[in-house]
Amino acid sequence: MTLWWIGDILLLLVVAPIVAILLGRVLGEARAIVPSVNRIRDAARRGSADLDAVPLLLTTQEQVKQTVEGVANYGGSLDVIVDDA
Amino acid sequence: MPAAGVVLIIAVVIVVLALVYYLVATIVALRQITNGLDEAIDAVGEIVAKSAPVEPVVADINQNLDAAVDALEALLVKKAGLEDSIGLIDGLYPGAGTAGLRNFDGSGDIRPPRIAEVYTKGTLTLARLGREAPIAAASPNGPALRNVTGGSLNARLLYPEIRQTRPERMPRSPVIGTNAPEQYEPSPEPGIRRRMPAGANSNERTTSADARPV
Numbered sequence: 001m002t003l004w005w006i007g008d009i010l011l012l013l014v015v016a017p018i019v020a021i022l023l024g025r026v027l028g029e030a031r032a033i034v035p036s037v038n039r040i041r042d043a044a045r046r047g048s049a050d051l052d053a054v055p056l057l058l059t060t061q062e063q064v065k066q067t068v069e070g071v072a073n074y075g076g077s078l079d080v081i082v083d084d085a
Numbered sequence: 086m087p088a089a090g091v092v093l094i095i096a097v098v099i100v101v102l103a104l105v106y107y108l109v110a111t112i113v114a115l116r117q118i119t120n121g122l123d124e125a126i127d128a129v130g131e132i133v134a135k136s137a138p139v140e141p142v143v144a145d146i147n148q149n150l151d152a153a154v155d156a157l158e159a160l161l162v163k164k165a166g167l168e169d170s171i172g173l174i175d176g177l178y179p180g181a182g183t184a185g186l187r188n189f190d191g192s193g194d195i196r197p198p199r200i201a202e203v204y205t206k207g208t209l210t211l212a213r214l215g216r217e218a219p220i221a222a223a224s225p226n227g228p229a230l231r232n233v234t235g236g237s238l239n240a241r242l243l244y245p246e247i248r249q250t251r252p253e254r255m256p257r258s259p260v261i262g263t264n265a266p267e268q269y270e271p272s273p274e275p276g277i278r279r280r281m282p283a284g285a286n287s288n289e290r291t292t293s294a295d296a297r298p299v
Contacts, residue, residue: 001087001089004087004089004090004093005089005092007093008089008092008093008096011093011096011097011100012092012096012099015100016096016099016100016103019100019103019104020103020107023103023104023107023108023111024107026107026111027107027110027111027114030111030114030115030118031110031114033114033118034114034117034118034121037117037118037121037122037125038121040121040122040125041121041122041124041125041128044124044125044128044129044132045124045128047128047132048128048129048131048132048135051131051132051135051136052135054135054136054138054139057138057139057142057143057146058142060142060146061142061145061146064146064149064150065149067153068149068150068152068153071153071156071157072153072156075156075157075160078160078164079160079163079164082164083164084163084164085162085163085164085165085166085169
Protein backbone atom coordinates (compact mmCIF):
# COMPACT_ATOMS: atom_id res chain seq x y z
CA MET A 1 0.00 0.00 0.00
CA THR A 2 2.82 2.35 0.82
CA LEU A 3 4.41 1.72 -2.53
CA TRP A 4 1.09 2.41 -4.18
CA TRP A 5 0.91 5.80 -2.48
CA ILE A 6 4.47 6.53 -3.47
CA GLY A 7 3.56 5.66 -7.07
CA ASP A 8 0.58 7.99 -6.93
CA ILE A 9 2.66 10.83 -5.59
CA LEU A 10 5.32 10.27 -8.23
CA LEU A 11 2.66 10.19 -10.91
CA LEU A 12 1.03 13.40 -9.78
CA LEU A 13 4.06 15.40 -8.77
CA VAL A 14 6.68 14.19 -11.23
CA VAL A 15 5.31 12.38 -14.27
CA ALA A 16 2.31 14.60 -14.92
CA PRO A 17 4.27 17.90 -14.70
CA ILE A 18 7.06 16.54 -16.87
CA VAL A 19 4.57 15.38 -19.48
CA ALA A 20 2.78 18.73 -19.37
CA ILE A 21 6.03 20.68 -19.67
CA LEU A 22 7.33 18.60 -22.56
CA LEU A 23 4.08 18.74 -24.46
CA GLY A 24 3.81 22.44 -23.80
CA ARG A 25 7.27 22.95 -25.25
CA VAL A 26 6.37 20.93 -28.34
CA LEU A 27 3.17 22.91 -28.77
CA GLY A 28 5.01 26.19 -28.34
CA GLU A 29 7.59 25.31 -30.98
CA ALA A 30 4.89 24.12 -33.39
CA ARG A 31 2.99 27.35 -32.95
CA ALA A 32 6.17 29.35 -33.41
CA ILE A 33 6.67 27.74 -36.82
CA VAL A 34 3.30 28.91 -38.12
CA PRO A 35 4.17 32.63 -38.51
CA SER A 36 7.43 31.72 -40.22
CA VAL A 37 5.62 29.48 -42.66
CA ASN A 38 3.12 32.25 -43.32
CA ARG A 39 5.94 34.69 -44.05
CA ILE A 40 7.52 32.18 -46.44
CA ARG A 41 4.16 31.74 -48.16
CA ASP A 42 3.67 35.49 -48.50
CA ALA A 43 7.20 35.98 -49.82
CA ALA A 44 6.72 33.21 -52.36
CA ARG A 45 3.44 34.78 -53.49
CA ARG A 46 5.08 38.19 -53.88
CA GLY A 47 7.96 36.60 -55.77
CA SER A 48 5.54 34.87 -58.05
CA ALA A 49 3.68 38.14 -58.62
CA ASP A 50 6.94 39.91 -59.40
CA LEU A 51 7.62 37.38 -62.12
CA ASP A 52 4.39 38.28 -63.88
CA ALA A 53 6.50 40.76 -65.89
CA VAL A 54 8.70 38.00 -67.26
CA PRO A 55 6.77 37.78 -70.55
CA LEU A 56 7.87 41.38 -71.18
CA LEU A 57 11.34 39.96 -71.61
CA LEU A 58 10.18 38.64 -74.95
CA THR A 59 9.37 42.21 -75.97
CA THR A 60 12.75 43.32 -74.68
CA GLN A 61 14.40 40.55 -76.63
CA GLU A 62 12.70 41.62 -79.83
CA GLN A 63 13.49 45.27 -79.27
CA VAL A 64 17.11 44.51 -78.53
CA LYS A 65 17.27 42.57 -81.76
CA GLN A 66 15.82 45.48 -83.72
CA THR A 67 18.11 47.95 -81.95
CA VAL A 68 21.18 45.87 -82.69
CA GLU A 69 20.13 45.64 -86.30
CA GLY A 70 19.79 49.43 -86.41
CA VAL A 71 23.18 49.85 -84.78
CA ALA A 72 24.68 47.44 -87.29
CA ASN A 73 23.21 49.39 -90.19
CA TYR A 74 24.35 52.68 -88.70
CA GLY A 75 27.83 51.30 -88.02
CA GLY A 76 28.03 49.93 -91.53
CA SER A 77 27.16 53.33 -92.94
CA LEU A 78 29.74 55.02 -90.73
CA ASP A 79 32.29 52.49 -91.85
CA VAL A 80 31.67 53.58 -95.41
CA ILE A 81 31.55 57.36 -94.99
CA VAL A 82 34.26 57.87 -92.34
CA ASP A 83 37.88 57.27 -93.17
CA ASP A 84 39.88 54.77 -91.20
CA ALA A 85 42.39 55.99 -88.67
CA MET B 86 -11.36 0.15 -3.88
CA PRO B 87 -8.66 1.60 -1.70
CA ALA B 88 -8.07 5.32 -1.68
CA ALA B 89 -4.70 4.89 -3.34
CA GLY B 90 -6.40 3.29 -6.34
CA VAL B 91 -8.80 6.18 -6.68
CA VAL B 92 -5.94 8.65 -6.57
CA LEU B 93 -4.11 6.62 -9.18
CA ILE B 94 -7.07 6.66 -11.49
CA ILE B 95 -7.48 10.41 -11.05
CA ALA B 96 -3.79 10.94 -11.75
CA VAL B 97 -3.93 8.85 -14.87
CA VAL B 98 -7.00 10.72 -16.08
CA ILE B 99 -5.23 14.02 -15.49
CA VAL B 100 -2.21 12.84 -17.45
CA VAL B 101 -4.37 11.59 -20.29
CA LEU B 102 -6.31 14.83 -20.44
CA ALA B 103 -3.08 16.77 -20.55
CA LEU B 104 -1.84 14.52 -23.33
CA VAL B 105 -5.06 14.99 -25.28
CA TYR B 106 -5.07 18.76 -24.92
CA TYR B 107 -1.47 19.30 -25.87
CA LEU B 108 -1.41 16.73 -28.67
CA VAL B 109 -4.59 18.07 -30.25
CA ALA B 110 -3.22 21.60 -30.07
CA THR B 111 0.00 20.39 -31.61
CA ILE B 112 -1.89 18.64 -34.37
CA VAL B 113 -3.79 21.85 -35.14
CA ALA B 114 -0.55 23.79 -35.29
CA LEU B 115 1.06 21.18 -37.54
CA ARG B 116 -1.96 21.28 -39.80
CA GLN B 117 -1.60 25.05 -40.12
CA ILE B 118 2.06 24.53 -40.96
CA THR B 119 1.18 21.96 -43.59
CA ASN B 120 -1.36 24.26 -45.24
CA GLY B 121 1.06 27.16 -45.21
CA LEU B 122 3.80 25.03 -46.71
CA ASP B 123 1.43 23.74 -49.37
CA GLU B 124 0.61 27.30 -50.40
CA ALA B 125 4.28 28.24 -50.29
CA ILE B 126 5.15 25.25 -52.46
CA ASP B 127 2.48 26.28 -54.97
CA ALA B 128 3.89 29.79 -55.12
CA VAL B 129 7.43 28.45 -55.47
CA GLY B 130 6.22 26.22 -58.26
CA GLU B 131 4.82 29.29 -60.00
CA ILE B 132 8.15 31.03 -59.55
CA VAL B 133 9.96 28.10 -61.08
CA ALA B 134 7.53 27.91 -63.98
CA LYS B 135 7.61 31.64 -64.63
CA SER B 136 11.37 31.94 -64.40
CA ALA B 137 12.07 28.93 -66.59
CA PRO B 138 12.19 30.87 -69.91
CA VAL B 139 14.22 33.71 -68.42
CA GLU B 140 17.63 32.15 -68.94
CA PRO B 141 17.44 31.52 -72.69
CA VAL B 142 15.81 34.91 -73.31
CA VAL B 143 18.40 36.77 -71.28
CA ALA B 144 21.16 34.75 -72.89
CA ASP B 145 19.85 35.73 -76.31
CA ILE B 146 19.64 39.40 -75.28
CA ASN B 147 23.19 39.28 -73.95
CA GLN B 148 24.38 37.60 -77.12
CA ASN B 149 22.88 40.36 -79.25
CA LEU B 150 24.27 43.07 -77.00
CA ASP B 151 27.68 41.39 -77.03
CA ALA B 152 27.65 41.38 -80.80
CA ALA B 153 26.72 45.07 -80.85
CA VAL B 154 29.46 45.96 -78.38
CA ASP B 155 32.02 43.97 -80.36
CA ALA B 156 31.02 45.65 -83.60
CA LEU B 157 30.98 49.16 -82.14
CA GLU B 158 34.33 48.69 -80.41
CA ALA B 159 35.87 47.37 -83.59
CA LEU B 160 34.38 50.24 -85.62
CA LEU B 161 35.58 52.85 -83.13
CA VAL B 162 39.10 51.46 -83.06
CA LYS B 163 39.15 51.13 -86.83
CA LYS B 164 38.09 54.73 -87.37
CA ALA B 165 39.81 56.53 -84.51
CA GLY B 166 42.64 54.24 -83.51
CA LEU B 167 42.99 52.59 -80.16
CA GLU B 168 44.44 55.55 -78.26
CA ASP B 169 41.99 58.09 -79.62
CA SER B 170 39.17 55.68 -78.96
CA ILE B 171 40.11 55.60 -75.32
CA GLY B 172 40.33 59.38 -75.43
CA LEU B 173 36.89 59.68 -76.97
CA ILE B 174 35.37 57.36 -74.42
CA ASP B 175 37.04 59.18 -71.57
CA GLY B 176 35.89 62.47 -73.00
CA LEU B 177 32.29 61.46 -73.20
CA TYR B 178 32.27 59.57 -69.94
CA PRO B 179 35.03 60.91 -67.70
CA GLY B 180 36.88 58.05 -66.05
CA ALA B 181 35.49 55.39 -68.34
CA GLY B 182 38.69 55.26 -70.34
CA THR B 183 40.44 53.42 -67.55
CA ALA B 184 38.07 50.50 -68.03
CA GLY B 185 39.32 50.15 -71.57
CA LEU B 186 37.72 48.26 -74.38
CA ARG B 187 36.52 44.77 -73.79
CA ASN B 188 38.01 43.17 -76.86
CA PHE B 189 41.35 44.95 -76.79
CA ASP B 190 43.68 43.69 -74.12
CA GLY B 191 45.71 46.36 -72.41
CA SER B 192 43.46 49.16 -73.64
CA GLY B 193 42.67 50.02 -70.05
CA ASP B 194 46.33 50.78 -69.44
CA ILE B 195 46.41 53.45 -72.14
CA ARG B 196 46.54 56.96 -70.78
CA PRO B 197 43.63 58.77 -72.41
CA PRO B 198 45.04 61.37 -74.79
CA ARG B 199 44.36 65.04 -74.28
CA ILE B 200 41.47 65.08 -76.69
CA ALA B 201 39.51 63.41 -73.99
CA GLU B 202 40.01 66.42 -71.77
CA VAL B 203 39.75 69.50 -73.94
CA TYR B 204 37.58 68.66 -76.90
CA THR B 205 33.89 69.29 -76.79
CA LYS B 206 31.74 67.08 -78.90
CA GLY B 207 31.16 69.85 -81.43
CA THR B 208 34.81 70.75 -81.67
CA LEU B 209 35.74 67.16 -81.99
CA THR B 210 33.23 66.76 -84.76
CA LEU B 211 34.78 69.68 -86.61
CA ALA B 212 38.21 68.18 -86.14
CA ARG B 213 37.03 64.85 -87.43
CA LEU B 214 35.55 66.61 -90.45
CA GLY B 215 38.99 67.89 -91.31
CA ARG B 216 38.50 71.56 -90.49
CA GLU B 217 41.92 71.70 -88.87
CA ALA B 218 40.47 73.44 -85.85
CA PRO B 219 43.27 75.01 -83.74
CA ILE B 220 42.15 73.08 -80.76
CA ALA B 221 44.07 73.90 -77.62
CA ALA B 222 46.50 76.03 -79.60
CA ALA B 223 46.11 78.89 -77.16
CA SER B 224 46.37 76.93 -73.98
CA PRO B 225 47.79 73.49 -74.51
CA ASN B 226 48.70 73.32 -70.85
CA GLY B 227 45.54 74.92 -69.56
CA PRO B 228 43.01 73.37 -67.28
CA ALA B 229 41.07 70.44 -68.55
CA LEU B 230 37.58 71.01 -69.85
CA ARG B 231 35.37 68.63 -67.99
CA ASN B 232 31.94 69.90 -68.92
CA VAL B 233 31.78 68.23 -72.28
CA THR B 234 28.08 68.83 -72.79
CA GLY B 235 27.72 72.49 -71.87
CA GLY B 236 31.27 73.77 -72.02
CA SER B 237 31.20 75.61 -75.32
CA LEU B 238 32.39 78.87 -73.71
CA ASN B 239 35.33 77.11 -72.12
CA ALA B 240 36.08 75.49 -75.42
CA ARG B 241 36.15 78.92 -77.09
CA LEU B 242 38.75 80.05 -74.58
CA LEU B 243 41.07 77.44 -75.98
CA TYR B 244 41.27 79.31 -79.26
CA PRO B 245 43.53 82.33 -79.93
CA GLU B 246 42.40 85.60 -78.41
CA ILE B 247 40.99 87.13 -81.55
CA ARG B 248 38.48 84.37 -81.80
CA GLN B 249 36.70 85.12 -78.56
CA THR B 250 36.73 88.59 -76.94
CA ARG B 251 37.66 90.98 -79.74
CA PRO B 252 34.74 90.27 -82.02
CA GLU B 253 32.46 91.21 -79.18
CA ARG B 254 33.99 94.73 -79.12
CA MET B 255 33.87 95.16 -82.88
CA PRO B 256 30.87 96.75 -84.60
CA ARG B 257 28.24 94.39 -85.71
CA SER B 258 27.88 93.47 -89.32
CA PRO B 259 25.65 95.82 -91.36
CA VAL B 260 22.06 94.94 -91.38
CA ILE B 261 20.54 94.47 -94.79
CA GLY B 262 17.01 94.03 -95.83
CA THR B 263 13.76 95.83 -95.15
CA ASN B 264 14.58 96.58 -91.52
CA ALA B 265 18.08 97.89 -92.26
CA PRO B 266 18.89 101.30 -90.75
CA GLU B 267 18.92 104.15 -93.28
CA GLN B 268 22.56 104.92 -94.02
CA TYR B 269 22.24 107.33 -96.96
CA GLU B 270 19.96 110.16 -97.98
CA PRO B 271 17.13 108.77 -100.05
CA SER B 272 17.23 109.77 -103.70
CA PRO B 273 14.16 110.64 -105.81
CA GLU B 274 15.72 108.91 -108.82
CA PRO B 275 18.04 105.92 -108.78
CA GLY B 276 21.66 106.95 -109.37
CA ILE B 277 21.17 110.68 -108.76
CA ARG B 278 22.01 112.30 -105.44
CA ARG B 279 19.76 114.99 -104.12
CA ARG B 280 22.76 116.95 -102.80
CA MET B 281 26.37 116.38 -103.88
CA PRO B 282 29.10 116.40 -101.26
CA ALA B 283 31.26 119.54 -101.01
CA GLY B 284 33.99 119.82 -103.71
CA ALA B 285 32.55 117.22 -105.99
CA ASN B 286 31.73 117.78 -109.66
CA SER B 287 28.03 118.47 -110.08
CA ASN B 288 27.97 116.55 -113.33
CA GLU B 289 28.88 113.32 -111.65
CA ARG B 290 26.04 110.93 -111.35
CA THR B 291 27.75 108.64 -108.92
CA THR B 292 30.44 109.00 -106.32
CA SER B 293 32.46 106.27 -107.90
CA ALA B 294 32.90 108.10 -111.20
CA ASP B 295 36.24 109.84 -111.56
CA ALA B 296 36.20 112.65 -114.19
CA ARG B 297 39.88 113.39 -113.95
CA PRO B 298 41.93 112.66 -117.09
CA VAL B 299 43.98 109.52 -116.95
